[in-house]
Amino acid sequence: MIQVETAIERPWPAGRWDAIAERAVRAAIEASAHGDIATMVTIVEVSVRYTSDDEVRLLNSSYRQKDKPTNVLSFPMVQPDLLDAINNGDDDGETLLGDIVLAHGVCAREAKDKHASVEDHATHLIVHGTLHLLGYDHEQGEAEAEAMEEIERVALATLGIDDPYAVREG
Numbered sequence: 001m002i003q004v005e006t007a008i009e010r011p012w013p014a015g016r017w018d019a020i021a022e023r024a025v026r027a028a029i030e031a032s033a034h035g036d037i038a039t040m041v042t043i044v045e046v047s048v049r050y051t052s053d054d055e056v057r058l059l060n061s062s063y064r065q066k067d068k069p070t071n072v073l074s075f076p077m078v079q080p081d082l083l084d085a086i087n088n089g090d091d092d093g094e095t096l097l098g099d100i101v102l103a104h105g106v107c108a109r110e111a112k113d114k115h116a117s118v119e120d121h122a123t124h125l126i127v128h129g130t131l132h133l134l135g136y137d138h139e140q141g142e143a144e145a146e147a148m149e150e151i152e153r154v155a156l157a158t159l160g161i162d163d164p165y166a167v168r169e170g
Contacts, residue, residue, distance in 0.1 A: 002026050002038055003045045011104050012050040020119055021048040023159055024126035025100075031155035034083055034134050042086060043094040046133065048126060049101045056103035071106045072125040075099040080135025100129035114164065124164045127155045 004022045025046045030038050037044050053069035061067045063075070076098040078086065086095050102125055111121035131148055138145035153163050 001040060001043050002029060003043050005045060005047045007047070007049045007051075009049070009051045009055070011052055015119065017050055017122070020123055021046075021126055024123045024155075025130050027155040027158050028127040028130035028151070029134070031151050031158065032131060032134050032136070037083075037086060037097075040086065041093070044086060045094060045096050046130060047096070047099040048129075049099065050104065050122075051101060053103045053105040056101055056106070059101060069103045069106050071103060071110055072129045073101045074129040074132035075101075076133045076135070078133075083135060098133040100126055100133070102126070102129075116164070120161050121164075123159060123161060124152065124156060127152050 002025060004018075004025045006018045006021045008017045025048070026038060029035060029044075056073060057067065057069040059073055060070050063073070077096045078098065102122060107122055107125060108118050111118045114121060116124075128148075131151060136144065136148045136151070138148045149165055153165065156162070156164065
């Protein structure tokens with residue numbers, strides 16, 4: 001069973017952010033090679049934090065030595081080679097897959113540039129972040145990046161969101 005916990009901080013406006021996070025995490029997991037996680041009795045938790053550019057900049061500086069905000073950060077709590085070990089018999093029946101953190105200003109600017117709603121772009125970023133929690137890494141080469149993008153396309157299509165990587169005219 002997938003459980004998504006959210007924290008919505010300023011400057012994120014009021015909205016359906018809890019539901020967006022829930023749907024995005026579930027779609028990403030189901031579209032991945034680890035889709036069986038969605039139907040396990042074990043609770044697999046993902047934390048999604050919507051926060052400010054300043055907060056993401058601090059996290060990015062502390063954990064990645066990049067002193068700038070970025071759109072999304074993922075902090076996996078399970079090693080990729082241990083994902084298959086998540087099962088119904090784990091300790092207390094709960095596993096924290098990891099944390100995803102989104103920067104409001106970066107997300108809003110990118111959404112505008114892509115002619116997308118902030119909600120759709122945030123959904124894409126959460127799908128992307130969830131795949132990182134599952135061990136996917138687009139920085140490991142072109143083949144891995146293409147595989148990750150294809151999973152994102154599939155997950156987003158199930159949510160009625162257009163391909164974010166399609167070349168748009170105009």
